[in-house]
Amino acid sequence: MELTTKKLLIEAIKDQQNIFGDFLLENVNESVEESLSKKSAAIKEIDKIEVSLTENLFVENFQKAESLTDLNSQICDCQKCALGKTRTKFVFGVGNPNADAMLIGEAPGRDEDLQGEPFVGRAGKLLNDILRAIKFEREDVYIANILKCRPPNNRDPLPGEMETCIPYLHKQIDLVKPKIILCLGRVAANGLLDKKLSLGQLRESVYDFNGIKVMATYHPAALLRNPNWKRGCWEDVQKFRKLYDDLTAN
């Protein structure tokens, strides 16, 4: 390295000392190469801190929850969409926090809104019967909805409501870590899988959500309205049980 270039570099490094402090340059007489290498390491560290600060700015507190209880307490007063104003009770989810099987519906109905628990009332009782028919108790699985608040008159959730609320469900899935998910109804399955398919199409395949197997069947409320669909549901849940047994065999 030429003498003038070396002198210039030493001057530059001295200037940088004001920015990066003594940790960068303990001794200006050390070799220029060593100083440059320290400077480069310091810049990389600063870059890392900047990335981490930027990431944290965009991570909401609920995403840092370490348990379902913690998550529930962080989001139960949510008012991110208009349904927060009209709900009676926030409906978080219920069941085994370490369940291998998770059931997902679209939104609370009247009974759920009153009791603060998903799948209660007539539809809930039918769901319990369906679960028992495939040798599950309600307490074995984890049950949640895409929306945590009831849409007025049980209308379908609006796309904006689903988009706003679904990160909570994603976090619940992260915490429960199920091996398999059964979506109850077209809206729940399309919402989770981000698809626009008919329930008939959704029932034909096993899907993947972040490495978790996903199946779809009828919503119990739909089965109450149309008992002819019970046969199809029975076939679906038998497949679901078989896949669950395969996935949990080891």
Ligand code: SF4
């Ligand atoms: S539906 Fe979801 S996003 Fe809307 S207020 Fe309720 S919890 Fe919040």
